[in-house]
Amino acid sequence: MKPRKLIVNLCCAITYSFLIPSVFAQSDAQFAKANQEYADRNFQEAIDDYDQLVRSGQWSANLFYDLGNAYFRAGDFGHAILNYERALALDRHHPEADANLRIVRDEARALELTPTLVERYLKFANVNQFTIAAAIAIWVAAFCIVALIFARRRSGAAITLSIVSLSIFAGAVFAIYELDNGSNGRALAIVTGMNVQARVATADNANSVLALPPGSEIRVLSNRGDWIYAALPNSLRGWVPAKSAEAVRL
Amino acid sequence: MNGTRRRRTAWRVLLVGTLGFFVVVCAFADSPSATAVLSNSEAAVGETVQLQIRVTGARSADAPEKIAVDGLQIYRTGTSQHFEMNNFNVTSSVIYDYTILAMKAGTFKIPPQTIRLGGNAVHTPELTLNVADSPGRSSSSRSNRDAQPESANQLVFAELVVPKKVAFVGEMVPAEIRLGFDPRAHPELADGPEIAGQGFTTQKLQQAQQNLETINGRTYDVITFKTAIAATRAGRFEIGPVKAKARVSVPRRQTTQRSRSRPFDLFNLDDPFSDPFFADPFGRLAERREVEMESEPATFDVKPLPPDAPPNFSGAVGNFAVTTEAKPKRVQVGDPITVTSTVSGRGNFDRVNAPALEDDQGWHKYPSSSKFKQDDEVGISGAKTFETVISPNEKKQALPPLVFSYFDPVKEKYVTLRSDATPISVEGGAAPAPAVVASQPGAATLATAAASAKPSPKPQDILYQLTERPKAAQSFTPLYAQPLFWTAQFVPLFALLGLISWKATQARRENREAQRIAALQHEAAELMRKLRRGDSSPQEYFSQASRAVRVKTALARNIDPNAVDAETAATAFDLDENERTQLRRLFERSDELRYSGAHNGAETISPESRREVLDLLESLRT
Numbered sequence: 001m002k003p004r005k006l007i008v009n010l011c012c013a014i015t016y017s018f019l020i021p022s023v024f025a026q027s028d029a030q031f032a033k034a035n036q037e038y039a040d041r042n043f044q045e046a047i048d049d050y051d052q053l054v055r056s057g058q059w060s061a062n063l064f065y066d067l068g069n070a071y072f073r074a075g076d077f078g079h080a081i082l083n084y085e086r087a088l089a090l091d092r093h094h095p096e097a098d099a100n101l102r103i104v105r106d107e108a109r110a111l112e113l114t115p116t117l118v119e120r121y122l123k124f125a126n127v128n129q130f131t132i133a134a135a136i137a138i139w140v141a142a143f144c145i146v147a148l149i150f151a152r153r154r155s156g157a158a159i160t161l162s163i164v165s166l167s168i169f170a171g172a173v174f175a176i177y178e179l180d181n182g183s184n185g186r187a188l189a190i191v192t193g194m195n196v197q198a199r200v201a202t203a204d205n206a207n208s209v210l211a212l213p214p215g216s217e218i219r220v221l222s223n224r225g226d227w228i229y230a231a232l233p234n235s236l237r238g239w240v241p242a243k244s245a246e247a248v249r250l
Numbered sequence: 251m252n253g254t255r256r257r258r259t260a261w262r263v264l265l266v267g268t269l270g271f272f273v274v275v276c277a278f279a280d281s282p283s284a285t286a287v288l289s290n291s292e293a294a295v296g297e298t299v300q301l302q303i304r305v306t307g308a309r310s311a312d313a314p315e316k317i318a319v320d321g322l323q324i325y326r327t328g329t330s331q332h333f334e335m336n337n338f339n340v341t342s343s344v345i346y347d348y349t350i351l352a353m354k355a356g357t358f359k360i361p362p363q364t365i366r367l368g369g370n371a372v373h374t375p376e377l378t379l380n381v382a383d384s385p386g387r388s389s390s391s392r393s394n395r396d397a398q399p400e401s402a403n404q405l406v407f408a409e410l411v412v413p414k415k416v417a418f419v420g421e422m423v424p425a426e427i428r429l430g431f432d433p434r435a436h437p438e439l440a441d442g443p444e445i446a447g448q449g450f451t452t453q454k455l456q457q458a459q460q461n462l463e464t465i466n467g468r469t470y471d472v473i474t475f476k477t478a479i480a481a482t483r484a485g486r487f488e489i490g491p492v493k494a495k496a497r498v499s500v501p502r503r504q505t506t507q508r509s510r511s512r513p514f515d516l517f518n519l520d521d522p523f524s525d526p527f528f529a530d531p532f533g534r535l536a537e538r539r540e541v542e543m544e545s546e547p548a549t550f551d552v553k554p555l556p557p558d559a560p561p562n563f564s565g566a567v568g569n570f571a572v573t574t575e576a577k578p579k580r581v582q583v584g585d586p587i588t589v590t591s592t593v594s595g596r597g598n599f600d601r602v603n604a605p606a607l608e609d610d611q612g613w614h615k616y617p618s619s620s621k622f623k624q625d626d627e628v629g630i631s632g633a634k635t636f637e638t639v640i641s642p643n644e645k646k647q648a649l650p651p652l653v654f655s656y657f658d659p660v661k662e663k664y665v666t667l668r669s670d671a672t673p674i675s676v677e678g679g680a681a682p683a684p685a686v687v688a689s690q691p692g693a694a695t696l697a698t699a700a701a702s703a704k705p706s707p708k709p710q711d712i713l714y715q716l717t718e719r720p721k722a723a724q725s726f727t728p729l730y731a732q733p734l735f736w737t738a739q740f741v742p743l744f745a746l747l748g749l750i751s752w753k754a755t756q757a758r759r760e761n762r763e764a765q766r767i768a769a770l771q772h773e774a775a776e777l778m779r780k781l782r783r784g785d786s787s788p789q790e791y792f793s794q795a796s797r798a799v800r801v802k803t804a805l806a807r808n809i810d811p812n813a814v815d816a817e818t819a820a821t822a823f824d825l826d827e828n829e830r831t832q833l834r835r836l837f838e839r840s841d842e843l844r845y846s847g848a849h850n851g852a853e854t855i856s857p858e859s860r861r862e863v864l865d866l867l868e869s870l871r872t
Contacts (some may be wrong), residue, residue, distance in 0.1 A: 027719075028719065031717075031719055032717070035715055035717050038715055039715070057723060058719075058723050059723050059724050059725065059726070060719050060720050060723065060724050061724065062716040062718060062719055062720075063719065066715050066718055068714060069712055069713075069715055070380040072712050085284075086726075089726060090724045090725075090726065091724075096713045096714075096716060098715055099710040099712075099713055103711075103712055104712070109318040127728045127729070127730075128728060130727040131728065131730045131735070132729065135735075135739065139746070142746055143742075143745075143746060143749065146746060146749055146750055146753065147749075147752075147753075150750075150753035150754070150756075150757060176728075176730065180728065186728075211616075211617055249726040250726050
């Protein structure tokens with residue numbers, strides 16, 4: 001049984017190794033075509049082509065950046081901001097996406113969520129970097145503790161290093177939690193609809209809490225049917241139609 | 251077990267303490283007293299008045315069934331007992347209800363009544379009842395009221411009080427709804443109240459107070475609801491009636507027509523409380539009945555507003571004042587400025603909109619948010635605060651005045667309030683006009699976070715397309731949620747397990763060596779003890795001595811003691827020639843005795859030889 005399983009796995013691996021370059025070649029062609037459509041000012045066609053690549057899972061910061069540009073040219077500021085945000089979610093130091101996002105936000109008068117003080121301090125690194133820091137710290141601490149357990153004499157340096165490593169680990173885990181659940185975390189969504197109003201209840205005729213221009217940031221707290229309960233800019237909360245907003249992280 | 255017992259004891263102490271407290275409280279209750287009140291001190295001939303005698307501080311008393319007064323018929327119609335607890339002070343009281351029928355006109359004195367309480371007696375005060383001469387009720391009217399529903403309706407009433415009869419369209423007119431219930435009928439408001447009618451709006455009803463009132467000789471529990479009414483059109487129309495539903499307890503309906511046959515209606519006055527049910531509701535079956543309460547409508551004349559309304563008039567009618575404030579005072583072009591304006595006063599605040607900029611040229615205005623803080627129960631007096639975010643599109647030196655218009659119904663004219671221009675400093679060039687503006691009617695708040703990026707003086711264009719793609723697709727999944735990350739953790743995990751394994755083996759090995767050394771040390775000490783004792787045979791003595799040398803040498807050199815000979819031991823302890831000779835002799839003697847038998851040589855060892863061997867062994871130190 002085991003050798004047969006091994007053979008099947010091997011066959012799959014070989015097949016994938018042949019298929020992957022082919023898929024990449026296809027998506028490269030599609031990307032080039034989309035860029036050409038954009039250059040020819042056929043923005044809607046370019047959007048369709050970029051969208052196909054997005055749907056196929058061939059995500060990259062540049063792809064979302066280009067898609068954002070296409071949406072901007074087509075006059076859809078909400079989707080433009082959404083795609084710039086996606087580009088920055090994949091590569092937080094994407095300078096072009098950052099610059100264009102500022103321009104579009106300015107044009108759209110989109111509202112932004114205010115990051116908390118903790119989030120502002122933790123912005124020097126992203127979730128992945130804090131994850132790596134946490135992993136390294138916990139392993140260093142584990143090695144130190146093992147060494148301390150088996151050592152004949154307790155080394156002060158090992159104890160200090162263990163404490164420092166555990167502290168770094170705790171801090172990194174806290175940072176991951178804060179960033180992941182913060183204003184720019186997993187729940188970040190962008191308003192893409194026009195004339196969107198956040199309301200106090202899940203009804204179109206309920207009182208309005210906030211007018212949300214396209215491209216405004218919201219943080220999804222929960223979903224109920226066709227409505228999203230979201231944290232809004234200005235520390236408000238309200239219900240937003242689910243079809244009017246899209247999550248940044250796919 | 252001890253804990254359970256302790257808990258039980260604590261509960262018992264608590265229970266006894268509580269009971270004791272109540273006993274003490276009851277013991278310190280006030281001494282008995284009696285009061286007597288008439289529901290009305292004025293009556294007409296043929297009318298009834300209720301007399302209530304309350305004996306406080308007693309659970310039972312002996313009150314007269316009938317009070318004899320010439321010209322009045324006074325019969326006891328009920329007894330009830332009340333317990334009240336105020337600040338842990340329990341008071342019990344017995345209430346005796348009497349119904350008085352005035353038989354003739356005049357001023358009657360109801361004499362003090364003696365109420366017996368066991369061995370004591372208390373006395374009620376003397377009461378005076380004035381009876382006016384008036385025709386008695388006809389027997390036909392009484393017979394009409396014999397029907398049960400009419401009796402039930404006597405237990406409740408509804409009233410709409412609108413003090414102002416003339417108002418302007420939109421003017422808030424305070425109104426009161428009074429619902430009265432006879433407390434003896436155990437009333438319960440089932441539905442409402444609601445004000446029927448069209449052409450006006452009402453504020454949400456607020457229950458203001460609940461009082462006991464005597465109306466036409468009857469005591470009612472009156473609940474007052476407050477509201478405010480605003481007409482939406484001009485003209486004369488009726489407000490109301492107020493409708494409500496209540497559930498009351500009435501004696502069960504009799505199947506046969508009763509006139510004078512009702513045994514408890516002593517005066518044949520169709521008083522529903524002449525039934526003993528009200529004295530003892532549990533004594534017989536009661537009937538819960540839902541009764542509809544309906545007031546008389548109120549008429550209202552509504553005048554139209556004058557036609558010359560200011561352009562920014564939003565329908566506010568009343569009397570208002572406005573204050574404004576703007577922050578920050580120093581901004582760049584395009585930066586948000588929050589203008590806080592408060593409209594306070596009295597009027598229809600639901601029609602009060604935010605004060606508007608007198609000149610909004612060069613300003614971009616976002617929808618306002620508002621909050622209202624009312625100063626009264628019905629919300630016609632208070633302060634409505636608006637926060638409006640505006641951003642300058644060009645250089646400015648002052649915020650234009652804000653204007654707010656309303657109609658003053660007292661002065662009967664429109665009033666426009668105008669704030670002063672607020673000096674501010676706006677720097678920078680002209681901002682681009684916003685491409686998309688969410689200016690929805692009714693939108694509440696606009697974030698000040700908008701336009702956090704400062705607009706540039708000239709319109710900007712987005713950057714170029716990027717034609718490069720990475721070789722591998724990127725993922726939004728955070729690293730900690732990726733299987734590869736957790737797989738990679740196996741590397742340090744295995745390394746850690748390897749370290750633990752190595753350290754554990756090393757520790758075990760070190761432990762074995764330590765055990766061996768300890769065993770050798772123990773053996774050396776034991777041999778030395780035996781040698782000092784000196785009760786061994788020469789064969790044993792020299793064998794033990796040579797073994798002691800071997801063990802000491804093994805400890806010094808960390809070698810097997812069986813592999814030690816005289817030369818090895820001498821080298822290990824760096825002995826001089828004399829000691830080497832002694833050591834060699836010791837080993838030879840030991841071998842000789844071991845291999846040649848015990849009878850070869852002397853039977854005992856001389857003390858000098860013993861001393862010499864011991865000295866040699868003790869000199870073996872590294």
